[in-house]
Amino acid sequence: MAVLMDFVFPAPPSWLMTAMTVITATFSVIGGISEASGKNGQYSKFWNAGGDIRRKTKIPSRVGMFFAYSPALAAALVSFAIPAFSFAGRSRLVGTVLGIHFFKRVFEVLFIHHYSGQIMLNDTIVISMGYFINTVCLLYAQYLTHGTPEPSFDLKNAGIVLFIVGITGNFYHHWLLSKLRRKDEKEYKIPSGGLFGLVICPHYLFEIIGFFGIALISQTLYSFTWAFGTMLYLGGRSYATRKWYLSKFENFSRDVKAVVPYVF
Structure with missing residues (x-):
């Protein structure tokens, strides 16, 4: 643990970030195992199509993926309106790279990727919330490092x-x-x-x-x-x-x- 502290900021006294760290790690492990075992997301070309999906709301894939990434991009951009981020070098840099990352994704959705099908609306909502929450948590975790060694x-x-x-x-x-x-x-x-x-x-x-x-x-x-x-x-x-x-x-x-x- 002492060696780890040479590479990361001290863990903030925040029950929210502690909980989100545990939740993120848990869902990542579960998601990785599920994907590898064949229980793939329904936006995948190799997802299990055995269920009846006719009654589920579907939207064009391009529209779905645009809304999947846009909230996370918005969160990264909004961080620059917060003084603690705008004037802190590392925080500003984190906000910048996150903004670039999600801008690239939105750009690819609009101008690079080719889509031939539809995506479930509920999948779009889940993906969008996941990226948005993770982005906000990453930015908030950075905010909590202000004033620490x-x-x-x-x-x-x-x-x-x-x-x-x-x-x-x-x-x-x-x-x-x-x-x-x-x-x-x-x-x-x-x-x-x-x-x-x-x-x-x-x-x-x-x-x-x-x-x-x-x-x-x-x-x-x-x-x-x-x-x-x-x-x-x-x-x-x-x-x-x-x-x-x-x-x-x-x-x-x-x-x-x-x-x-x-x-x-």
């Missing part, structure tokens, strides 16, 4: 580098995925280019890298919990994605891993 090791610069690598790599592989099919095509294809020859989900790999970049910039216990939780969830999702491709394409190479080249 900085960690012995300042990891901001390393975090900035990881964030840039993560968001750039994620955007590039999303762009490659968007070019995979023409507008009139609906069938799935095996992705190629970039790191797709090594892993089936390089966009998730770079997203994980980006979240750890944010954690290093923030250096709060909650930010690291969020980053590790993201890694567990996207790791499970990547495992399920690789399994799906193996079941759909006879020529899909087993040498292509899920998310970490040559490893997993």
Whole structure:
């Protein structure tokens, strides 16, 4: 524990942040296991379609994903109206990278991704609330560090580098995925280019890298919990994605891993 304190701010005396840290860690583990075991989210191309969903309210996927990310983007932008964030270097930096992250997601929804179906309204609400609550908690955890001693090791610069690598790599592989099919095509294809020859989900790999970049910039216990939780969830999702491709394409190479080249 003493070694950990060299890298993170002291845990704030806040029952809310303590509870949210535990909840985030718990749901991340459950979500990762569920995705890996095949109980996938209903916005996924390989979700379990056995249930009757005809009576559930559906909306266009592009509209759903726009509203999924917009509240979190708004939360990051609003943080700059709070003086404690506007004039504190680390807090301002955390708000900036979160704003960039969710702006990129909204931009991709509007101009990069191709959608051919619909998403359940209740799924949109759950996703939106999850991103919004996590963003607010990360910002609030940073706010609670004001006036406390900085960690012995300042990891901001390393975090900035990881964030840039993560968001750039994620955007590039999303762009490659968007070019995979023409507008009139609906069938799935095996992705190629970039790191797709090594892993089936390089966009998730770079997203994980980006979240750890944010954690290093923030250096709060909650930010690291969020980053590790993201890694567990996207790791499970990547495992399920690789399994799906193996079941759909006879020529899909087993040498292509899920998310970490040559490893997993």
